[in-house]
Structure formats: structure tokens, C-alpha cells
Amino acid sequence: MSALSKAKGFKTSKSGLYISMATSAFGAVGVYKQIKKARGESDTLRLLDAVVTGAAVVTNLAILYRELKRLGDDDVLLG
Numbered sequence: 001m002s003a004l005s006k007a008k009g010f011k012t013s014k015s016g017l018y019i020s021m022a023t024s025a026f027g028a029v030g031v032y033k034q035i036k037k038a039r040g041e042s043d044t045l046r047l048l049d050a051v052v053t054g055a056a057v058v059t060n061l062a063i064l065y066r067e068l069k070r071l072g073d074d075d076v077l078l079g
Contacts, residue, residue, distance in 0.1 A: 034046065
């Protein structure tokens with residue numbers, strides 16, 4: 001197996017999904033800071049941008065969780 005095919009398979013592995021989820025959760029910290037700053041400045045447009053970005057982070061986490069569940073369903077040892 002070549003290194004490139006191993007790297008492509010990492011994204012769909014359990015550890016790859018956990019890393020992707022952690023990265024997305026770290027993005028939520030940035031969204032929180034953006035919301036806090038926008039509320040402090042009473043900037044409605046920045047607040048709207050932060051809310052939309054937050055929705056994208058939540059959606060991404062939901063998709064990754066679903067993929068993790070599917071990966072677990074395929075595993076015979078997990079039941």
C-alpha cells in the first residue's frame with residue numbers, strides 16, 4: 001500500500017474522524033470569540049456571520065459523528 005493511499009484512508013478511520021471532530025470543536029472556540037467581540041461592539045453583521053459560522057461547525061460535527069457511528073456499525077467486534 002502506498003503512502004498516498006494510506007493518507008487518503010486516514011480521513012475515514014476512527015482516529016482521523018476523532019481528529020476532524022477535535023478540529024471542528026476548536027473552530028467553535030473561534031466562533032465564541034467572534035460572537036463575544038460582535039456583541040461588545042454591537043456589530044449585527046459580524047454577529048450574523050458568527051451565527052452562520054457556528055451553524056456550519058455544528059453541522060460538520062453532526063456529519064462527523066454520523067460517520068463515526070457508521071464506522072462503528074461496520075465493526076463486528078463492537079456489536
